[in-house]
Amino acid sequence: MDIIKSAKDLFDSEIRELQRVRDNLDENIEKVVELILNSKGKVVITGIGKSGLIGKKIAATLASTGTHAIFMNSAEGLHGDLGMISNGDVVIAISNSGNSEEVISLIPSIKRIGASIVAMTGNKNSPLGRAGEYVLNIGIEKEGCPLNLAPMASSTSTLVMGDALAAILIKKRNFKPENFAVYHPGGTLGRRLLMKVKDIMHSGEELPLISIDSNVDEIILTMTKKRLGAVCVMENEIMKGIITEGDLRRALAHKEKFFNLRAEDIMTKNFTQVEENIMAIEALDVMENRESQISVLPVMKDGHLTGIVRVHDLLNVVGR
Template sequence: MDIINYAKEIFDSEIEELKIVREKIDSEMIDVVNIILESKGKVVVTGIGKSGLIGKKIAATLASTGTYAVFMNSAEGLHGDLGMISKDDVVLAISNSGNSDEIVAILPSIKKIGAKIVAMTGNRNSKLGRAADKILNIGVKREGCPLNLAPMSSTTSTLVMGDALAAILIKMRDFKPENFALYHPGGSLGKRLLMRVSDVMHKDDKIPFCDKESSIDNVILVMTEKRLGAVCVMNGDLMVGIITEGDIRRALKRKEEFFNLKAKDIMTRNFTRVSEDSMAIDALELMENRESQISVLPVFKDVKLVGIVRVHDLLNVVGR
């Protein structure tokens, strides 16, 4: 047996079945989308067995992309979970045959509750198909299984049909990356799009600062102690400049007068700054998207210095 080629044959087989299912998409998809958009309730995805497993994924995808959705196992629905369905809901029932006992058994109750029923089935004339308000046809000619028994192509087509539905709803709802991040605060995208400069900046006694009249010795001492690669130069309560490690290296070229220099002599007066409310990803862009990259930014609240942030701090939470 040529295992590699046979694996590729299964891919080819399922891809061909997907193409067949794709051609079955018609105006009912528009109707289903409108039913969901106009619903005042939620989408309850239900199924049993392999279809149930795919249903869980579809419900999760919908829920994470702006559509209020939950999954209900059809068998559990027979024993009380139907209580989660209201008349304002849309029930997305999944059964390739359309005659799964558990799904068929809960259809009368769903009808009495008054929820809309959208069927994902490969059999329009099945009990589910006849009971449904709308149908998304997921019917395949053959499963990937060599016995043509285990659900393979049919579950793949169901999954992709669910993805297509979710993707359409994302566009119709104008769902944005920041909305997605709100539902994924623990993921890398959530951190990228939700984290603000104030969440990662060094503040209070960790801010390295000196007076504009400070000696170069004191500047170096502060920079060494705080270990942030820069010192904020102050004139009373106002920041008037910044000194970085690069400024120190450039000042060293003035060997004869180096130790007579003061902070005001080597500081950068027209420094780049950022607001504490700025998004971390925007601050990182500000530091990197320039001719000469900078590694440290002073952080302000209005005209007051409130912190300092390093490119490394931002990369740790935003990543690339």
């Protein structure tokens, strides 16, 4: 048995079925998106078995991207959990066959409650398909399973249909990274999206400040003492330039006059800077997405220096 070939065959089979589902998309997905956007209630995903497992993921994705969504196991719904559903909600009921008894049994009660029903099924002529106001067609011809029994391609198509809904709603709601961060405050992702430059910058006594007429000795001593890889050149509390370790190395090319140079002679006057309230991940882009990358960035507020941030500081937060 060629295991690698068998694995690739499975991938190819599911890709073909996904293409089939993609090609069958119609105006129903547009209507479902508008239904959700116009609803004053929440989205309730329901299903049983493998469809239920995929439904949990769809609900979680919607909830984390700005859509009020929950999952209700269809069997539990028959024994009291229907109380989760309210008038005005949108219920997305998942069943590939459209004949799952637990799902079908919920329909009369859901209609009495006053919620809308969207059928996510592979059989639009099934009881579920006929009961739905709109049908999201996840129909496939062949499962990836060698026996054509275990849900594989069908569960994949269900998952991707849910992702498609979430992606469209993200765009429709103009959902931004800072909105996403509100729902993901913990861990690396939360730090990446929530942390601002002012939260990690070096400030106060840590700042390496020199005057515009400081000599080379003062520049080197300050840079060595503060250990931030640069010094900020100040005049009357206004930052006039920056000197980095690279600037010093370039100045050494003129050995005959190096020790007679002043800060004003060495500094970069048109230096790149950021405001202290921008996100850390944005500051990293400023430092990296340029013709010549920089490793130290002055941080400003209303035209005044408030801190310095290093690429190392940002990488610790952003985690790239």
